[in-house]
Amino acid sequence: MSAFLSGLRDVGGRWFTPAALAIILVLAVGVFKAKTDAAAARKRIADLESQVASQREEVRSLAAEVQYLESPRRLESLSRRELGMAPATRAQKQSLTAIAPGRPAPASPVHP
């Protein structure tokens, strides 16, 4: 038993210190890398969140702009000016019987 321990000490005495130093070095580098990566990830997340917020604001601005461009007043103005179109007048509307004299008139007024 004592011979075994003595042998272990001999072997350990030769390799333990360098091995321990190597492990400590690896662990230190690992911790450093993990911390650096975490910090980088945090910065990246913050960056992405900032981008998301910025994009959302941009989407809101674009939605407002789209609605401005599609507002009924603007569309009517463009339709009149560029296409010569206007809301249908009462004179342009005909009943079904006027269009198709052979067909019977509806029993009740058309529900809108």
Next chain:
Amino acid sequence: MAAIDVQTGADGAAPVVEAAPAARRVHRVMAVVIAAFLVLGVRAVQLSFAGAPESARAPAPVVAAAPLPRADIVDRHGVLLATTLPGFILAAEPEKIWDPAAAARRLADALPGLDAQETERRLRSDRKLVYLRRGLTATQRRQVHDLGIAGVTFETERRRVYPNGVLAGHALGYVDRDQKGVAGLESALDEEIRRAAAAGRPFALSIDVRIQYALESELADAAWAAKAKGAAAVILDATTGETLALASWPQVDPNAPGGGPEAARVNRAAGAVYEMGSTLKPFTAAMALEVDALRLAEPFDLTRAMTVDGVTIRDPHPFVGPATVREAMAHSSNVAMADLALRVGADRQRAYLQKLGLFDRAGIELAESPAPLRPRAEDRLTTAILGYGHGLAPSLVGLAGAYTVFANAGARTTPTLRRHAEGDPIRMTPVFSSLAVTETLQLMRDVVVEGTAMRADLKGLDIAGKTGTAEKPGPDGKYDPDRLFSSFAAVFPAASPRYVMVLALDEPRRTAENGYLATGGAAAAPAVGRTVARIAPFLTAQNARPAAGGNERRDP
């Protein structure tokens, strides 16, 4: 020291210390250190020439994703009506401005409306920071930034934007600089709009943008044609009480509410009360039918005036020959309605008017909605004149709410600007029996077919309704025949009403467009006809109707 190898000489001389192993270790350590520095050096060169990897770059300044103070407001189909966008405040540090006059001139050139002289005065101020303009858009900010004026800075803020401009301006209202609602829905439902923002959802209104635009367009045309002082209109889905459109003319732009005339800020549809006149007559007829005080075929003598408590009530255009209540309604007889009101009696009349909501605020979610002006006396004369709509001044929305009884088999719904969701309860107040309502609808249909509202008649879509032409008090307090309030209240389709529309013109003039008549039938009814014809295609998908009420008669 344990690692130093010590050997003894063969002749027992002094031990010789061998330095080689120690030197090797030193060399190894040096090699490790050099290798480490080499790695660091290579990395430094790499970073210098290739730049840092994306993950290691300094992030852009984090804009705190602050929650929006107010939710977007959308119409019943999700069309955007109001939103909140980032805005910028233009500020300057006067001590850093080298040439205030030149800076002010350049800023004024970039921002139309900015007063160059006032800006220069501020830039010469002794203060550390002066504010020059609020509410800049991102584009304007970029334009000013590109000027490169030292000492000019920007602060961020939120601004409320209404992309449709004046559309539904009175219903929406507006906010102050601190994003607090000060008018319209923005004020009345301020808390709910903020809660919706916190929940991340838009706030949906009952308004339909297409119907709103058609109504505003026709209302403005009618007001211009009659050279009216003002105008207002409202369209309700009577089955739910939802307000599909609410318009007041002149219009107000909620993006710049202070930019128009003071009169434009008045919401004439919900924020003012008017004596409506004859548009209240269908209620008198319905009351009389309900209490069995009237038969449709009963003859009336409308050739003569009527005296009540010493006051003479007469028709402007007396009906020649015998008439029934149909002719009386179609030609808007005051004498017949005063007679029916007296048959109903003061107590029952007021009970019905109370149930119709005409004695209370309209119930719509607008803070500016006022209480009606109502008569306090209960004498015979007051009862008689109430029969044809004098002495009671509700808001247009209040009158529209009362007209929902003609679309709900006698039950009234309260007007609302909230979108009705499937399954939401509908609060209905029973007022008349469906039989009384059906008979009254026949009278109202006659008004359009052969009475005062013939100009509202449409092909293919029957309208029923009643015109009103009320004289407004003049400066001396007496009714002035030249200052009219002309209106038309309608329900459609007449055979099975679902929608209510009330349109009124304030002080219309006699013009060629209305045939030199400024009455409700000449000035307001045609606009209702045009509007209904225009919006009917938008209503085709809304055919569902709630269960009709019973036929039993109800006492008030």
